[in-house]
Each structure stands twice: as C-alpha cells, then as structure tokens.
Amino acid sequence: MASEITYAEVKFKNASPAAVVKVPPETKMCEHHPQKYPPWLPWLISLLLLLVCIGLAIALCVVPFSHSRDQPTALQQKFREWRCSSTMAQSKEQGWTCCPKDWKLFQGSCYYLSTDALSWVESGQNCTGMGSHLVVINSKAEQNFLSKEVKKNINGENYYIGLKAEEVGEWQWVDQTPFNETAAFWREGEPSNTDDEKCIVIHRVSSLPNNWNDIRCSKHHRICEAAAVTV
Template identity: 35%
Template structure:
C-alpha cells in the first residue's frame, strides 16, 4: 500500500513537471539591432550618396570641359583668320544691316565686293588643285556661281583672252559638285553650247566666246587663271 502510493505520486509529479514546462516556456527573444549593424547600414547609404554625387560632379565637369574646348577652338579659328588677314588692308563700306553691332562690310584690298562676298581674280596660272590651294591660303575658295548677276559682275574684271577656274568639279559619273558643298542646281548653270563635252574633263572654267562668258569643262591639270571667293568681313 505504501509503495503504490509512492508510485502514483511520482507519476503525477513527472506529468505536472512536463506540462508545466511547456506551459510556462518563454517566447524566443527578438533579435535586436546592434550599434555595429546600424553603423554599417549608415556607411552603405553614405557610400551610395557619395558615389552618385561624384558621378554627377564628373558629368558636369566633362560638359564644362567640352564647352570650354569648343570656345577655345573657335577662338583659335578667329585668330587664324585674323592672322591671314594681317597681310593686307581692308576696304570697308558702311551698311544698313540687321546685325546691330556690325556697321561696316569689308573686303581685303584689291578684292571685288558683290552681295555678301568678296572676289579676287588671280594673275598666275595653275592647275585646278593648285588654284584651290592658293585660294585656301588666303582664307577663301574657288568661286561659286549661283546667279547670272553674280557671273556678270565678276566677268567685268576678267581678262577676255583668258579662262578662269571656278569651284565646280566632277569627282566621277558627271556628278558636279561645288567646292563649298552647296547643292548643284541644274536650273542655274551657265554652260556654253555643247558643254560639258568630255567625261575626261572634270574641272570647270569660265571663259569668253562670241555669245559671252560661260562654262566649259576642262582637264584639271591644265594651267588656268582662277577666281577666289570669300565671305565679307563685318565690323
């Protein structure tokens, strides 16, 4: 009797202990953010912000550098033009222009002014490429003709016993091109009758005939005079 009672109490105690442990078992503690983790997160945000700021600063600096380089290039070009013009005097006329700060239109001395350009007939004879190089050395190019009035103006100053290269040539397949890249307009050409006459004559001269001054094709290696053209200088 005594031993049985002890057995029952022992089982009851074991049962109580087991269920009681499950009932009062505390929940798992939540993980708290440590100061070290907060500092690490702040460092990442700071690094990202600094990277974005650095990229923005680099972009702005690049844009400023490109703009400065363009302005410097333009300044060099202007200085080069002025240097080319230092060899001669300018002849200027007062104008009424929409350009508020530009009062005078000028051409180098001995150049002929017409509309917005200046023209210079050369004295020496040379090939087409040599003639273009000579014009280029003066800040000009071979003459480009777009109207009868323009041609009539310049031919008044030309030798009627000579021919003059103009800035029109054929790189191939009779595709005529102006030296300043302006479009070739077939409705505004002044070819002599039966000209152009040969696929092997790829440069153009203006020359006199009984009918007056007009164009004909010529071998580019022929020695001819030429007419240089440049834009007027506005002061």
C-alpha cells in the same frame, strides 16, 4: 636882489614813449611785359595733332576688326590691308563691309581674280591658303558680276570656278553645295562630258551670262571667294 630861478628835470613814471609811425616803403609799380613763347612750340603742337590724326585713323581701320568677331576669320588673319564700303544695317546704324585690298566686293562676298595660272589642285590650295575657296556661284546676279569682272582682265582666257566632276557628268561644288542644273551657265555645246575634261572655268570671251566650259584640269587662272568682313 634879483630872485633866482631853478630848473629841475622831472620824469613821470607812467608816461608812454612817443608813438613811432612806420611808413611802408614805396610800392613799386608792376610792369606788364608780353609773354614770350619758345619758337618750337607751334611745331610741337602740329606734331601732337598729327599723332592724334594717325591714332584716329588706326582706330577706325584696325580696332573695328578686333571687335567684329571673338575669333578673327582665316581671311582676316592673312591680310593686313583692307578696303571697306559703307553699309546701313537694319538698325539704321552705319556699318562697314570689308574685303582685302585688290579683292572685289559683291553682295557680302569678296572675290579674288588671279593674275597667274595654276592647276586645279594648286588653285584650290592657293585659295585655301588665303582663307577662301574656289568660287561657288549661287545666282545669276553673281554670275553676271563675275563675268563682267573677268572681261576686264586681259591676263587669261579661262578662270577656274569651284565646280568639278569626280565622275563624268557628276558635277560637285567644292563647298558641297548641291549642283542645280537649272542654275548652270554653260556655253553653247557645253559641257563636253568627257573623261579628260572634268574641271569648269568661266570663258572670258564668251557672251554673258552663259560662259561655263568643262576643260582639262591643267594650268588656268582662278577666282577665289570668301565671306566679307562686316564691322
């Protein structure tokens, strides 16, 4: 008789389940695409650079004036447009000497030669209204400079300076500077020293440097003077 084989299912209590290996999903290759900029970006950059340039220009022209003095001069208060020239101070640092637009700079002063004619009183008032005064001439160099500038103009023949006589022959500068007869620049035969000619002008067509003439205080051109602004 053939032997019978019996099969039995056996379970072991401490047997560990089959290990499960987790396989990561396939890594996706990174694709490199060139970065695209909006078409308006170059225009924006150009605009920003322009604004920076304008800001620097304003800083160079305006900010120095705000620091030149604690209180701005009357001349600074009257004018917005200025012309500056470079100067070198004793400290070797670069500075700027400035005059209002259309004024002439010479040795630390600014000069305005008018294009219209006014009486002596009106001329003084006009200069004062601009933060200046009728010119006071202190040297031959200044006299020569102004005479050459006057000759460039064709608007008028006579230009008031800040010299007048309250009494005949008693000349007085508008800023109370004592009158020095040895530093005067009279035309030949002048002054007339008459009661009706108490105001002094530079006569444009006379030879340099002697071109002062006493004249009636009627309507003539004028030269205004103010200290230049240093920044």
